[in-house]
Amino acid sequence: MSDIMINYDRFLSKAALKSQGSAIRKMGVMAVRVPDMISFAPGYPDPAAYAWDEFREITARLLDGHQGSVLQYGPTRGHKPLIEACMEILEGRGIRAAFEELMITTGSQQGIELVGKVLLDPGDVVLVELPAYTGAISAFRNLGASLAGVRQEADGIDLEDLDRVVSRERAAGRAVRFLYVVPNFQNPTGLLLSLAKRKALLEYASRADLLIVEDDPYGALYFDDTATAADTRPMKADDTEGRVIYLSSFSKTLAPGFRVAWLAAPEPLVSKLELFKQTEDLMSPALDQHVICEAHRRGVLMGRLPMLRRFYQEKRTVMQDALRAKLGDLVSWPEPKGGFFLWATLPDQVDCDAMLVRAVDQRVIYVAGSAFYVDGTGHNRMRLSFSLPSHEKIVEGVARLTAVVQAELSRPTAPAVHA
Amino acid sequence: MSDIMINYDRFLSKAALKSQGSAIRKMGVMAVRVPDMISFAPGYPDPAAYAWDEFREITARLLDGHQGSVLQYGPTRGHKPLIEACMEILEGRGIRAAFEELMITTGSQQGIELVGKVLLDPGDVVLVELPAYTGAISAFRNLGASLAGVRQEADGIDLEDLDRVVSRERAAGRAVRFLYVVPNFQNPTGLLLSLAKRKALLEYASRADLLIVEDDPYGALYFDDTATAADTRPMKADDTEGRVIYLSSFSKTLAPGFRVAWLAAPEPLVSKLELFKQTEDLMSPALDQHVICEAHRRGVLMGRLPMLRRFYQEKRTVMQDALRAKLGDLVSWPEPKGGFFLWATLPDQVDCDAMLVRAVDQRVIYVAGSAFYVDGTGHNRMRLSFSLPSHEKIVEGVARLTAVVQAELSRPTAPAVHA
Numbered sequence: 001m002s003d004i005m006i007n008y009d010r011f012l013s014k015a016a017l018k019s020q021g022s023a024i025r026k027m028g029v030m031a032v033r034v035p036d037m038i039s040f041a042p043g044y045p046d047p048a049a050y051a052w053d054e055f056r057e058i059t060a061r062l063l064d065g066h067q068g069s070v071l072q073y074g075p076t077r078g079h080k081p082l083i084e085a086c087m088e089i090l091e092g093r094g095i096r097a098a099f100e101e102l103m104i105t106t107g108s109q110q111g112i113e114l115v116g117k118v119l120l121d122p123g124d125v126v127l128v129e130l131p132a133y134t135g136a137i138s139a140f141r142n143l144g145a146s147l148a149g150v151r152q153e154a155d156g157i158d159l160e161d162l163d164r165v166v167s168r169e170r171a172a173g174r175a176v177r178f179l180y181v182v183p184n185f186q187n188p189t190g191l192l193l194s195l196a197k198r199k200a201l202l203e204y205a206s207r208a209d210l211l212i213v214e215d216d217p218y219g220a221l222y223f224d225d226t227a228t229a230a231d232t233r234p235m236k237a238d239d240t241e242g243r244v245i246y247l248s249s250f251s252k253t254l255a256p257g258f259r260v261a262w263l264a265a266p267e268p269l270v271s272k273l274e275l276f277k278q279t280e281d282l283m284s285p286a287l288d289q290h291v292i293c294e295a296h297r298r299g300v301l302m303g304r305l306p307m308l309r310r311f312y313q314e315k316r317t318v319m320q321d322a323l324r325a326k327l328g329d330l331v332s333w334p335e336p337k338g339g340f341f342l343w344a345t346l347p348d349q350v351d352c353d354a355m356l357v358r359a360v361d362q363r364v365i366y367v368a369g370s371a372f373y374v375d376g377t378g379h380n381r382m383r384l385s386f387s388l389p390s391h392e393k394i395v396e397g398v399a400r401l402t403a404v405v406q407a408e409l410s411r412p413t414a415p416a417v418h419a
Numbered sequence: 420m421s422d423i424m425i426n427y428d429r430f431l432s433k434a435a436l437k438s439q440g441s442a443i444r445k446m447g448v449m450a451v452r453v454p455d456m457i458s459f460a461p462g463y464p465d466p467a468a469y470a471w472d473e474f475r476e477i478t479a480r481l482l483d484g485h486q487g488s489v490l491q492y493g494p495t496r497g498h499k500p501l502i503e504a505c506m507e508i509l510e511g512r513g514i515r516a517a518f519e520e521l522m523i524t525t526g527s528q529q530g531i532e533l534v535g536k537v538l539l540d541p542g543d544v545v546l547v548e549l550p551a552y553t554g555a556i557s558a559f560r561n562l563g564a565s566l567a568g569v570r571q572e573a574d575g576i577d578l579e580d581l582d583r584v585v586s587r588e589r590a591a592g593r594a595v596r597f598l599y600v601v602p603n604f605q606n607p608t609g610l611l612l613s614l615a616k617r618k619a620l621l622e623y624a625s626r627a628d629l630l631i632v633e634d635d636p637y638g639a640l641y642f643d644d645t646a647t648a649a650d651t652r653p654m655k656a657d658d659t660e661g662r663v664i665y666l667s668s669f670s671k672t673l674a675p676g677f678r679v680a681w682l683a684a685p686e687p688l689v690s691k692l693e694l695f696k697q698t699e700d701l702m703s704p705a706l707d708q709h710v711i712c713e714a715h716r717r718g719v720l721m722g723r724l725p726m727l728r729r730f731y732q733e734k735r736t737v738m739q740d741a742l743r744a745k746l747g748d749l750v751s752w753p754e755p756k757g758g759f760f761l762w763a764t765l766p767d768q769v770d771c772d773a774m775l776v777r778a779v780d781q782r783v784i785y786v787a788g789s790a791f792y793v794d795g796t797g798h799n800r801m802r803l804s805f806s807l808p809s810h811e812k813i814v815e816g817v818a819r820l821t822a823v824v825q826a827e828l829s830r831p832t833a834p835a836v837h838a
Contacts (some may be wrong), residue, residue, distance in 0.1 A: 006661050010688045011596060011630055016537040019694045047487030055490070056482040063475040071474070071676030106525055106678070106700040113699050117561075118435040139698035142536075150541030165609030177430060211430055241436045242425050257490030257705030259525070259678075268427045278533050279558035281525040285704040 015142055038397035040366045040384040043187060043340045049311050050255050051300050055149075058294045062287065069292050076278045077270075078104025079286070082293040084261045086248075089296070093219070093322060094237030095246065105274055106284040108217055108249040108261040109258070110277070112273075113139040115213055115245055115263075118272045119177045120145045125169045127210075128180040129157055131189040131372030131381075136180050136215070139259060144173060146373040156193030157181060159200055166208055178211040178245075184219035184232045185339025188372045188383035192227060192337050198235045205243045207333075212239075217249040217261075217341035220305055223313040227337040244268040250292050252340070253308060258288035270325040309398060312340065315394060319386040322398035330405060340387035343369075345380060346405060352382045357409050364400035429748045433541075434561055448802040453782060457802040457816035460784045462606060462759045468730050469674050470719050477713045481706065495697045496689075497681070498705070505667075505681045508715070512638065513656030514665065516683040522692055523705045527636055527668040527680040529696070531599075532558040534632055534664055534682075538596045539564045544588045546598040546629075548576055550762075550791030550800075552606040555599050555634070565593065566793040573753060575612030576600060578619055585627055597630040597664075603638035603651045604758025605804025606789045607802035611646060612757050615797050617654045624662045631658075634667040637758035638678075639724055642732040646756040661685040669711050671759070672727060673720060677707035731759065731806060734813060738805040741817035749824060759806035762788075764799060765824060771801045774827050783819040 008307050009017065010256040062070045075085065083102045112135065120126065122144030128137060130149040140147060148165050148180075150157040162179070169176050181201070183193035193201075205212050212235060219232040235274055236246035249261035265273065277283075316336050323331055323344070333344045344366075346352065352368040359365055369381025386394060428436065447460070448635075463830065481489045488498075502521045509516050524530040533553065539545065541563030547556065551570035567584050570577040581598070583811035589593050600620070602612035610619075624631050631654060638651040655665035664804060684692065714720055735755050742750055752763045762783075765771065771787040779783055788800025805813060 011538055011688075012691065013536065013538055013540045013543075015540075016691045016695070018597075019691060042492065044653060046483075047491055048485075050484075050490055052482055052484035056479055059478045059482060060475055063471055063478060065466075065471035065475075066470075068469075069676075071469055071674035072466055073675045077530065090451045107703075108697070110700045117432065119430055119432055119655075121432045121434075124432075135698065135701070138694075142695055199728070215508050225796065228738070251492075255490035256492045257488075259700060259702070259704045265424070266427065272431065272435045272438060275557075276435070276561055279528070279554065280699060281529045283678070285525075285678040285707055287518045288704055288706065370678050 005337045009324045012193060013263040015144055018101070019142055020138070032358065036229050036363050038364045038389060038393050038400065040364070040389070040397055041384070042388070043385045044388045045253075045256065045340075046311070046388050049308055051295065051304060054295060054298065055255075055291060056408065058291050058298070059287070060141050062290050062294065070287055072286060074148075074283050074286050074289075076274050076283050078102070078284060079195065079289040079293060082260075082289045083187060083262070085293050085296040090264060094146075094233050095264060096155050098267070101270055102262060102264050104284050104289060105247075105261045105263055105277065106249045106259045106281055107251060108215060109135055111247040111263040112136050112213070112281065113143075114273045114276050114280070115178075116140050116143045116145065117276045118269065119211065121175075123174065123331055125174045125176040127162065127165060127176065128374060128406060129181060129186065131369065131378055132180065132374065133182060133186055133215070134371050137374060138371075139338070140180070142417060145344070148176075149374040150179075150187065152191060154191070156183065156186075156191055156197050157201070159197065159204060162204065163208070167211070176210065178213050179205070180213045180215065182215045182218075185215055185221065185236065185336060185341070188341050188367070188369070189334065189343040190336035190339055190341045192231060195231065195233065196308060198233070199238065201239060202235055206241055212244045213247070214244050215247045216251050217247075218305070219248070221309055221312055222255055222338035223316065223336070224309060225313060226335060226396060232338070236264060246267065250301070253305065254292060254295060258292055260292045262290050315386040315389075315391065316342065318391045318394045319329070319384065319398065324394045326398050330409070342384045342386055344382050344384055346382070347409065348380050349382045350405065350408050352380060358407065359401065359404045362400045362404050363398045364404065366401070434563055435441070435566045438561055439557070453779065454698070455467070455782050456784045457506050457808060457812050457819065458818055459805070459808070459820075460786050461807070462804045464671050464675065464759075465730070465807050466674075468727055468796040470714065470723060473714060473717065473719045474710060475704065477710050478706070478716070479707050480715065491705060493705050495693050495702050498603070498708040498712060499746060501708045502680075502681070504712050508667075513652050514524045517686070519686045520689055521681060521683050522689050522696065523684055523703050523708060524666075524680045524696065525678045525700055526633060526670060526675070527666045528554055528558070528682060530666040530682040530688065531555050531632070531634065532562075533616060533692045533695050534597075535559050535562045535564065536695045537688065538630065540594075542593065544593045544595040546581065546584060546595065547793060548600060548605065550607055550788060550797055551599065551793065552601060552634070553730075553790050556791075556793060567595075568793040569598075571608065571610060573610070574614050575602065575605075575610055575670060576620070578616065581623065581628070585629070591802055595629065597632050598624070599632045599634065601634045601637075602654065603635050604640065604760070606637075606757060606758070607754035607760050607786070607788070608753065608762040610753060611650060614650065614652065616765070618657065621654055621657060621662070625660055629662070631663045632666070633663050634666045636666075636671050638667070638732055638761075640728055641670055641757035643728060644732060645754060645782060651757070655683060664688065671722070673711060673714060674723065677711055678704055679707050679711045722752055728729060734805040734808075734810065735761065736812045737810045738803065738817065741814045745817050747819040749828070750825060759804050761799050761803045761805060763803055765801070766828065767799050769799045769824065769827050771799060774823060777826065778820065778823045781819045781823050783816045785820070785822065
């Protein structure tokens with residue numbers, strides 16, 4: 001298109017000059033290109049579990065031409081009946097939010113990014129778990145934020161470490177705005193934050209004058225053999241001071257191809273979030289909002305949840321059994337009690353970043369753990385998503401992975417030192 | 420939800436503290452609430468012209484359950500066949516862009532905002548027309564940019580004023596990054612940038628080392644009685660240096676409820692835009708992208724354009740005839756040669772902002788001109804959208820507007836002084 005190529009660096013914003021891609025997304029692109037690849041990388045739901053028939057029927061009705069709003073511009077905050085549907089869903093989770101406290105977003109990714117825009121100036125500190133969701137890390141980094149990692153224990157975030165980090169950052173003169181946390185079946189660890197810690201976090205937020213961004217895409221997908229709905233009760237349900245911004249989504253339960261998620265937050269924050277959403281995309285997709293709303297009204301979402309829980313629980317069990325059978329003591333993980341992810345720790349001499357190219361050679365991929373750590377650690381960890389592949393593919397993928405790990409352990413010059 | 424309400428101001432980013440809503444969006448919300456309102460405010464296409472039957476048929480096929488990608492996560496840059504369709508459309512407009520130079524966006528609004536994120540640091544200058552599209556103004560302002568207005572003449576932007584403004588801003592030590600311009604049937608004026616000026620603008624961008632953001636949502640909707648396709652040739656088609664970022668959309672031709680638009684830009688910029696899109700919404704809606712792609716493949720878009728041109732041309736003519744018949748010499752405007760908007764100038768003593776509440780009383784609304792001016796002028800102008808209302812509503816709405824204007828002119832204490 002152009003004869004003389006300009007060097008565009010002089011036109012770029014500081015954030016653009018510094019920006020980097022998401023490791024997860026790169027893996028996803030890579031997986032598509034290699035034939036017969038088995039991918040444990042992206043956290044995709046399984047289209048085999050989508051309500052295709054219902055979506056087809058609902059969409060045909062919506063597109064009969066009698067209701068222009070189905071394909072028209074609409075309110076930035078979202079389609080009113082869908083907001084009301086979200087209020088009902090929230091009530092089922094113990095959260096009583098007013099209409100004015102809700103907003104529909106174009107996926108929860110938009111909610112995360114908007115929260116960053118409204119709360120962060122460049123250099124401000126966001127507290128994230130070690131490890132944390134890469135999409136949140138990238139969004140906050142692209143806004144110029146400084147990310148401070150807080151350790152996790154078996155039952156979620158380490159509260160003593162949290163206090164240490166907040167004190168350290170504030171002592172260094174930085175503004176600490178909020179903690180970003182995924183309490184239910186965290187991405188990437190699958191960990192469930194204990195109810196006691198949820199209470200303690202709310203108390204800490206009040207004491208330390210912080211906001212909490214509670215991202216909950218997986219809460220409805222708890223596994224009956226190890227968890228109950230009560231275990232997933234959002235902090236937002238007990239947020240008496242208005243310190244919690246709660247995000248949830250239809251992407252993991254209905255389908256991500258509809259870009260429809262929502263957030264609940266104190267009204268003064270929702271007003272600001274709306275203004276920034278308006279300049280980002282005016283509104284979330286109208287047809288998608290109508291379809292999701294009608295699917296909720298017909299009971300499609302609630303009706304399918306028990307099936308979806310069993311469906312993903314079985315996949316988790318298949319992966320756990322295969323890992324135990326094939327890798328034995330070489331791998332350990334906290335049992336996923338819900339969600340899409342198994343977080344594997346390998347022997348210390350394994351570098352999961354370096355090993356990835358060899359895994360691709362064996363036609364299996366994962367996300368290297370380091371992508372989720374803001375402090376540069378995690379070299380011997382990997383996130384394995386069990387949500388998308390079939391049982392057969394999970395078994396075969398674990399076999400391939402086992403070959404890769406065993407070869408890695410017998411490499412003559414395995415790197416021994418890590419930062 | 421909360422017992423003790425926090426004052427959130429201390430948590431807000433500088434941009435959030437300063438942010439303001441879009442006047443157009445507020446009008447849209449207002450119009451919905453008043454019964455029997457005739458709205459000339461929002462630039463909505465008319466759902467009567469949507470391809471409902473084709474959309475219904477295409478969607479039923481896509482949702483047959485055989486193709487998971489229709490509702491799955493997908494590439495941030497967009498659905499590959501849709502990008503290829505956009506390449507074809509661009510070629511029809513004289514633009515030869517490589518696959519790597521395109522990206523699908525969640526409406527052109529997202530494209531505008533992403534360009535701002537990638538090119539602007541707080542305090543940097545964006546050049547915009549006087550008047551300019553409010554959605555662009557708000558997006559750049561939310562990113563902390565400083566907006567400098569450039570006058571327009573009958574054939575578009577005033578090149579001498581452009582040079583004056585650039586020199587002034589640079590002399591003041593500010594970085595001038597790009598010019599945002601809508602060359603075809605501009606929002607809000609409906610003006611068409613002459614071909615000579617397009618050439619001159621490209622030359623000026625090279626001389627002054629600027630980028631050009633060419634926003635073209637209305638180009639395909641030229642009116643045969645006053646314009647031809649050749650008149651709408653994008654600057655991007657003659658961009659030999661890679662200085663133009665071109666944005667276009669399916670919102671005005673197929674439907675805005677699908678949030679699908681696209682941009683074409685030099686590859687190094689598209690790479691950066693992709694990274695920021697990824698943190699905003701991961702990807703544009705998948706079903707929407709598939710529907711648009713299939714509608715293009717079946718010739719639905721190209722086949723309908725002649726009808727759409729006539730359809731909106733007729734509405735324009737109805738509005739012009741009604742304005743001439745009812746308001747006569749009290750109102751003047753440049754004839755819209757395409758697009759959705761008529762830009763009306765009223766006698767100097769009329770304040771269109773103040774008059775709006777009285778117009779609402781008469782159940783007619785418009786967007787006050789001042790919303791589009793970054794320099795605080797435009798008090799006696801208004802944007803009238805003829806795209807959505809029926810012929811009958813246009814005639815009745817102009818009659819109501821006439822009553823409002825005549826009452827305004829006979830008000831005893833009409834304000835006389837304006838900044």
